[in-house]
Amino acid sequence: MAKEIRSTKITLSYPLYVCDWVDAKQLVVGGGGGSGRNGVGNKITLLDASNPTELSQAAELELRSDEDNPTSLAVGPRRDGVTAVFAGINSSPDDIKKGRNQQFRVFGIKTAAKTSGEKSPSPDLVELKRESLFMHKDGDTYQRLLRLSPPFEGHAQIGAAATGFSKEPQIAIFDVPVSGAAASWKHWGWLDIPKEAMDLDVCQKTEDTYQLAYCDDHDIFTVDVSKEEISEPKCVYSLRPEEGSTAKPAFRSLRYLTPGFLVTVVNKPGSGGVALQGYRLPTKDQETARLAIQKSLPKSVSKATGLAVRNLSPPSSPTEKQDEAQFVIAVAGNDSSISLFTMEHKSALNVDLLANLAPLQTIKSAHASNITGLSFSVPPKTSSKPVELSVKLASVAVGFTTVVHSIPLKKYLDKSTSTPNEGPSKPSRYVVAIKSKGESPMALITVMTIVVLIMALVGQSFMEAKSITKPILGVKDYLPASWTVPLQKLGSTADSNPEPAPGVEFDPSANSNSKTIGDLLADVKPEDGAQNVVIRHDETGAVGPDGLPDLHIGVHDEEVHGPATSWDDLDPKERDLWKQRLKKTGHWVEDMGETIFKGVLFGEIGGAIGNIMGEAL
Template sequence: MVKKLPSASIQLPYPLYCCDFADPDHLVVAGGGGPGRNGVGNKITLLEISDATQLTQVTELELSPNEDNVMSLVVVGPQKDKPTTTTVLAGVNSSPADINKGQNKHLRALTISQPGKSAKTGGVKISEVARDALFVHKDKDTYQRILRLSPPHEGLTSSPRLGAATTGLSKHPQIALFDVPSTNSPRWKTRGRLDPRVEAMDLDVIQTGPDTYQLAYCDDHDVFTVEVSKAEISEPKCVYTIEPEEGETVKASFKSLRYLTTGFLVTVVNNPKSRGVALHGLRLPKNEAENARLAIRAKLPSGVSKATSLAVRNLSPVATPSDKQGEAQFVIAVAGNDSSISLYTLEHKSAFDSDILSDLAPFQVLKSVHPSSITNLAISTFAPPEGSTKSSSELCVKLASVSVGCSTVVHNIPIKKHVDKSASSKTGKPPKPSRYVVALKSKGESPATVITLTSLVFLILLLAGQALLEAKGISEPVLGARKFLPASWIVPLRKVPRVEELAKEQKTIHNLLSDVNAHHSQQMVIKHEDLGAIGPDGLPALHVDIHNEETHGPATSWENLEKKDQDLWKQRLKKSGHWMEDMGETIFKGVLFGEIGGAIGNIVGEAL
């Protein structure tokens, strides 16, 4: 029986559109009824979630009823010199009157004062401290639909974080980039803007160096990346495009994306005609000449026809952007249009210079979490419990979800310490450092899937092996691989043994040419080395090769050789011990012979 995750819920008096964790014990939620006289307020609420059985409202900020509801929100974190003051950024459109005047200060900075211990004793306050506009176009219907910040790094507290916001319902789509300083100021500094051809369906940001970042965004069918540094913002590069499935004309479409590491993205894909949802892990390109590639995928339960939100959490994050991500597990949550949440784990493995994604597997499906559509998901951060008084049974990450039906639900996902002992027992090396993983067992792929994948891998290996054999000239041309392989891949079959090697290998020209004759479609050539390569018999050394006229020069089939040249070749091979008369001449049928005239012919003739 599947262990049920502990959960708590609360009902607020307004529809909710966004949420984020202030810390593991506090959640910020926001939304509202928008401008008008509908009686539903626009609010930002702080909830205490430390008790796994109940959620408690701590405080709230009621916004102007003349302005829009809160559609996007992200917690920046505690201010540097005020650890009990947390900065929050939110997307709130100005009033219709201001927008009609061309003024829409949609980005708001707020502070939550003393959200720590005082949350239980009162005195907590949410205050607006700044507002401004990021978008330059003045479309009346435009709003700030998505807001993201690059994740903070534990070992890089002095570095600013890059923020990105994208428009919704705009006739002139924009993505605005801005810096959120690490100082005590809650304000931001604009970096620049992008003008995508269509509005971004989703976006995310990750830090790649001390002051370099990468932005990824998707529209319905394409994924783009943008490099951001102090000096410039690159042009968007399309790195991946969804193609229709075989036999289909309609493409699937992207719903969401998130960075896993600087090398991988995870995306949610809605199949056409509401025929299901899939998770796709993409390996990002390492240089301009490459594109992203599908690294792993999984299907959501058949009851989910569309996805509405995505959240991802790394349980072993790196301390700085320059640190290499080692083995780690990610928790992935996908909300469906049936008010379910599908939970997955995904493994990141690193060996030598290679990184791979593996074991994308479900560990629980939470059904009917809300009475109406889920609008947003968030997963709390997880830090190893150094010096913590919590027992291993109390370790968890928290999954928050909100809905248009005014409900908030928080689930506790248990975490445990994990040490890969199997690697050390096989190699004799010390075990790898401990890390943390979900304490619930994930469900692996079905046997049919495993058998199919194994068969596919086996078939690919067979085809690759056959292509290699054909390139080497060892096999009949079943695939015709030599026509498509680079010339540099087609290497000589083997050298003809010289006299001193015959005693060791006990091979004659009969052995070699018998092989060649068995694969007579290969254009083989017997030729002399240059005059500097003299064998023990005092004659130029021989070798057998796959014929390449550019490399070997002209060659003639045995049947088309002049009689005198045939005699010279027979005597040459006979004297060196490579051929005897009782072998017959049929062994040379279909074999090309290099020139034996000129200087080489004289040497051979004189020696004979």
């Protein structure tokens, strides 16, 4: 039975803007109508996604109606039976006017211990803490972005939040410690930035160092973070206008793949389409990021609105090197579609590479309204035996709907990582069980076919021009005489054909561009190989239509023709005159070289003949 992506949907009572997974079975969503008196409440809801065919509501928390709806959300660690949920929610307009905006909220998902023989108790959603996160007190500011670094057992995470609609844009950095209360966190610092961040992400590089990456419309910046120091933002990549245009593309979303690679979504100018681009981050201060891989979204998507990424084989610690792995990528479009891609992370000779970025599937009209949030669940561990072997993609929309798509997975063992004698040297990993759509070979086949046909036509034309084959195209009649010199006659002399034949005189009527000097010389066959061929002019001074004396080519007879001189013994001026004369009538071109004149005698140019040639040339 063929694998397929299954989906399940639930409709809540409020518009949804944010979502994140607690684990593979629980999903947190949030949204609402804001602080206006529109009758639509502000809520955070915990959904049960354990059933692949049904989503159900597990818990819900009604928020204050005079405050804003959740605008950003990230699920944190679980400590002492409580899972932390960080969110951005602006205080009421009255509190903001008083200079008090406690937009950074921490909620908790509490689950009571299960007693034997009873069903699992229902979880509770409660608010644990609220504080101000940003330094500036701009009344229009809200917490637009919020991200946590990936969790590693026994290691603290860091978080980053960015302002929206602020006159003084800022990014706040905080840590989420391993121990302590679920709501505990601590400021690490702030970054004042010239332009608001369009998106941001954080990753852990070593045991105690992290990195923040953020983008504005046209630039990507990285910031090195540790408990002791937060570096200044460094611009590692800038978008440029496409060829023939002055408008620049714009970044929409950004995510870390590994500490060495980023993936971004780029909207082209004028709603001209969307590109998915992977970048190799610099390893030295003076370097910049390099575009490593890219792929265009379907033409029906003119703009992207969101991005989610999931590593199906993440390392178990921040110091562990990323092995071969497959990533699943989801991009939300302004047409309410979700474009799914897969991409491979490979290592060759200690060099990490991104490869095989390929479309998996396009989910058209995933929602009836604009998609506002995307999030992947954590993949199952290869050591476990999950009931459902899949990774789940959650999406939410302003139309009150939440949809969860289950993407089937399968175990995969790299052939390069096992040996016949020793067995597998590395554990198996997960990949998507549905084959991605690679590049269609038809375009390449079409191009190669056209190239082969062109080469065949050029080759046939060349052989016809050089009299190597029988004419089929008939191109020789349309080419200049200099292009039709037979290859076998280049540099030939009068004794190239030993077959005896009577000497012939050149017919002046043949003095045209239809024959080259090689053809004319080949027409003369001396009876004795020792006899020389002479090129001379008509002694009577008769001229042709080009104003030059008629040319005669034949076997030299000094008593009849008078004295003649070999090419090598000619004066340089006379040689130049002969070349000009033969070039003007099309019998010779520079590309033929002077070798063709070796062994040929030339008549004298002087007196009346010289005057005629001087006037004509």
